[in-house]
Amino acid sequence: xxxxxxxxxxxxxxxxxxxxxxxxxxxxxxxxxxxxxxxxxxxxxxxxxxxxxxxxxxxxxxxxxxxxxxxxxxxxxxxxxxxxxxxxxxxxxxxxxxxxxxxxxxxxxxxxxxxxxxxxxxxxxxxxxxxxxxxxxxxxxxxxxxxxxxxxxxxxxxxxxxxxxxxxxxxxxxxxxxxxxxxxxxxxxxxxxxxxxxxxxxxxxxxxxxxxxxxxxxxxxxxxxxxxxxxxxxxxxxxxxxxxx
Amino acid sequence: xxxxxxxxxxxxxxxxxxxxxxxxxxxxxxxxxxxxxxxxxxxxxxxxxxxxxxxxxxxxxxxxxxxxxxxxxxxxxxxxxxxxxxxxxxxxxxxxxxxxxxxxxxxxxxxxxxxxxxxxxxxxxxxxxxxxxxxxxxxxxxxxxxxxxxxxxxxxxxxxxxxxxxxxxxxxxxxxxxxxxxxxxxxxxxxxxxxxxxxxxxxxxxxxxxxxxxxxxxxxxxxxxxxxxxxxxxxxxxxxxxxxxxxxxxxxxxxx
Numbered sequence: 001x002x003x004x005x006x007x008x009x010x011x012x013x014x015x016x017x018x019x020x021x022x023x024x025x026x027x028x029x030x031x032x033x034x035x036x037x038x039x040x041x042x043x044x045x046x047x048x049x050x051x052x053x054x055x056x057x058x059x060x061x062x063x064x065x066x067x068x069x070x071x072x073x074x075x076x077x078x079x080x081x082x083x084x085x086x087x088x089x090x091x092x093x094x095x096x097x098x099x100x101x102x103x104x105x106x107x108x109x110x111x112x113x114x115x116x117x118x119x120x121x122x123x124x125x126x127x128x129x130x131x132x133x134x135x136x137x138x139x140x141x142x143x144x145x146x147x148x149x150x151x152x153x154x155x156x157x158x159x160x161x162x163x164x165x166x167x168x169x170x171x172x173x174x175x176x177x178x179x180x181x182x183x184x185x186x187x188x189x190x191x192x193x194x195x196x197x198x199x200x201x202x203x204x205x206x207x208x209x210x211x212x213x214x215x216x217x218x219x220x221x222x223x224x225x226x227x228x229x230x231x232x233x234x235x236x237x238x239x240x241x242x243x244x245x
Numbered sequence: 246x247x248x249x250x251x252x253x254x255x256x257x258x259x260x261x262x263x264x265x266x267x268x269x270x271x272x273x274x275x276x277x278x279x280x281x282x283x284x285x286x287x288x289x290x291x292x293x294x295x296x297x298x299x300x301x302x303x304x305x306x307x308x309x310x311x312x313x314x315x316x317x318x319x320x321x322x323x324x325x326x327x328x329x330x331x332x333x334x335x336x337x338x339x340x341x342x343x344x345x346x347x348x349x350x351x352x353x354x355x356x357x358x359x360x361x362x363x364x365x366x367x368x369x370x371x372x373x374x375x376x377x378x379x380x381x382x383x384x385x386x387x388x389x390x391x392x393x394x395x396x397x398x399x400x401x402x403x404x405x406x407x408x409x410x411x412x413x414x415x416x417x418x419x420x421x422x423x424x425x426x427x428x429x430x431x432x433x434x435x436x437x438x439x440x441x442x443x444x445x446x447x448x449x450x451x452x453x454x455x456x457x458x459x460x461x462x463x464x465x466x467x468x469x470x471x472x473x474x475x476x477x478x479x480x481x482x483x484x485x486x487x488x489x490x491x492x493x494x495x496x497x498x499x500x501x
Contacts, residue, residue, distance in 0.1 A: 086370060
């Protein structure tokens with residue numbers, strides 16, 4: 001379980017997080033929803049310790065990641081897998097080497113075992129046999145699949161996903177959402193997904209939290225979230241539905 | 246007038262600030278290079294990229310510099326009948342000055358710029374964040390091998406440039422301009438010390454450190470997408486070249 005309390009972050013003059021509080025349940029998918037530029041990615045980067053807050057804490061199974069440093073921080077990070085917005089694959093390496101990267105860095109597995117795991121992870125995301133391709137040869141959707149395979153290669157406890165469907169066509173977006181749902185169900189891991197896409201949020205989330213003006217203004221199950229009387233949530237939902245029509 | 250002074254002041258302050266940050270990066274790089282595991286695979290990979298792939302350009306630069314030096318000193322020394330000093334002049338200029346400086350400027354253009362572009366692209370496409378997120382320190386993984394490789398490889402390239410330059414000078418002086426070969430070589434032996442060569446190589450190692458550190462720093466601090474990567478790359482070449490020439494003056498004043 002991840003517990004975020006009173007998280008504040010300011011960049012220069014700009015206040016991005018202004019007391020974020022949120023509880024992320026173990027083994028469930030929590031979606032953090034919000035418009036562009038409200039600081040969703042900033043929040044996600046705090047959870048894995050890529051950014052330090054000005055104030056506040058993030059407890060992961062009791063340990064405050066915002067206070068960890070060096071080796072302890074790295075040990076904590078090994079519990080995470082992260083899928084970046086544009087996948088952030090290493091473009092100097094093949095697909096296979098990308099997925100194998102965390103295994104080569106952090107385990108003492110033999111090359112043969114690593115190959116087997118890579119093949120298995122790629123198969124799970126529907127890309128079997130693509131080990132030798134370079135990331136530049138892949139479509140946006142395929143890159144994200146490889147990114148997910150890489151995020152899962154160390155069997156992490158928590159998977160962070162940054163805007164999984166932005167910039168994808170609806171069919172591809174749906175396929176990625178299905179992949180996330182299916183993966184979460186199969187592995188029972190904790191997923192934290194950030195998105196500005198309402199459809200994605202309702203499709204994959206067990207819990208939805210809305211980030212607005214640096215705070216979580218509403219949270220709850222998809223059903224409860226839809227019924228929220230919060231005007232910000234209603235405006236966001238109305239705009240999203242307009243777009244779908 | 247005040248505005249102009251202000252602008253100059255800001256420029257100098259900016260340059261000093263960059264130097265300070267680079268110095269911090271250097272300390273971090275040294276720190277991370279001392280912790281195991283030592284990544285010889287990455288080191289050799291970078292030595293190939295920075296070193297082996299720069300050989301051709303270094304040979305060409307060294308050869309033509311030696312040849313042009315031979316030609317110029319011949320015209321200058323002929324006026325007072327000291328043509329046999331052409332060899333010494335070429336050899337001293339190459340080993341003390343032109344070898345290390347021109348080699349490191351060429352390597353800056355070829356490899357230092359590539360470091361800035363590659364690491365800069367990794368920064369703007371979140372690959373550096375991905376390294377952090379996968380509990381791999383990017384300074385250890387990306388910067389340590391590049392800096393170490395450059396410190397080792399630029400002196401080796403300088404030896405090649407020195408040699409080729411001296412051969413180029415000999416070719417022009419003895420074969421084309423018909424200077425007496427015996428006197429040409431004897432003078433060279435007499436007046437060029439091993440220290441001239443060693444000091445040149447120490448310079449080369451320092452320049453290797455500068456060009457790789459600047460390239461990595463500029464790449465690592467890139468912001469602003471593809472345009473930012475372009476800017477970082479250009480700036481890395483300019484900053485590294487200027488810093489190398491400044492360091493050259495200081496090292497020369499201290500060593501010779």
